[in-house]
Amino acid sequence: MSENWPVAVWTLARYKRKSDIGIIKKAFNNPDTEDYAIRAAIITPDSSFYISLTKIFEREWAKQLYNFQKWQLIYKALAKYPHHSETLALFNRTVSTTDEFRYKALGADLLIAITKYHHPIYDPIKKQIKLDEYEMREVKDAVNGND
Template sequence: MKIRLKILVICCCPIFTFGQAVRSQVKSLVDSIASYNALCGLYIGDTDIKSSQYKFLNRLTNISTSKELLDLTKSTNTLVKCAAFQALCAKDSIEIIPVLRLHLYDTSLVSIRQGCFGWRQMTGDYFLQTFYYFLATKDSTYFVKNHTNLVAIDSLLFYDPKIRLAYKEGQIKGTNGDPLYYDRIRDIALNERVPVSVIALAKYKKQQDKEIIESYFANDKTLYHAIWAVREFPDPKFYPFLIKVFEEKWRHKHYSFPTWRILYQALAQYPNNKTLALFDKTIGARNKFRRETLGMYLAIAITKYPNPLFDKYQNKIQVDDFHKEFLNEEANLEN
């Protein structure tokens, strides 16, 4: 990559309130860690530039006590508490599951830098990510000894409505139509309104859930998930909503590429004359960018969900060799 992310250093060290357990040398080290605008990996940028903050993080593990780190996990600064928990896992000197459990409700955001990439995630998710990495280093005896606590963590993530972490979304996706989880998935989709839950709910294909799925079309933030849900549960009731979305999006000059991609796949579940008219409109678009871009999404849809009515488009959509490989990869994806 030509663009290199730079780590900004704040000249004046931030002042935090620490408990009595934290020694001055640890406080000074924590201030150094917190002077960066993100938690950094070993390398930053697109070259072999080593992060100086990473050295501070390692030193925190080496010189701090578990008691000090426990105190630091209570900090109001997201960098500090995430660094402290990371150090606790690295030291492996105390039981960390109770510490993790306390932070499952922590939705404050922490910035991360790895190589030339940067992103933000919820602190609770960072704790879980760090914890699961820690678990990967343990042998089977650890799992046997902590089985009850590990099950409790998974159960809390899935069943506690107050937890809104990204890891919970992963659990919801993982239910994959299992009848055991239907009641909980329906409750999440109806009351907690976690967007991915409507996709999970659609996989059960229950008539009683159609109004819930329909309601997700009313919000732009959940429109993509509603369309995906229809791809999983193509009931006739939902078809007019897909037509409306297509017509509205067609009038716009700006593109929501993920929405168009999933929209063509949902429409492919309804092989009728109206759908064919929309597909004809796509390949006949005057605008070259629209014709080629949306044509690619159409090609993915009819490759993923073939139907004799769609055969006529196979020779009408021009795809070069480079995009043919992309098309085949996309057509084989589950999402």
């Protein structure tokens, strides 16, 4: 099903049925359905998706070019897992980067995610993210908008 209708993976997540977890999990292994699998993890953050999300983070971090939509999704999905210590480590890597472009580009997406899916454990990270007025306006707009 997911190979023919990638958006079906995302739609299945809305029903939050345990029986659909396996289908969603498989979607992480297919480039054509990966974004929908990440979206599904935002809606239904099952622990079995976590390792796939961290692998995607690591793969995307190693790239020179950014897929901005994917980064937005990755941060939102990972923000749904505040009790995994690796989540904080990944978020701290983002705010600690010395690459100014990476910091600004990804810092805004991270701030959106940890604001929208707030957990007190993210408060120190939020305080570390410094963006200009224009970027902060975009963050506010994104947080107040819909997924």
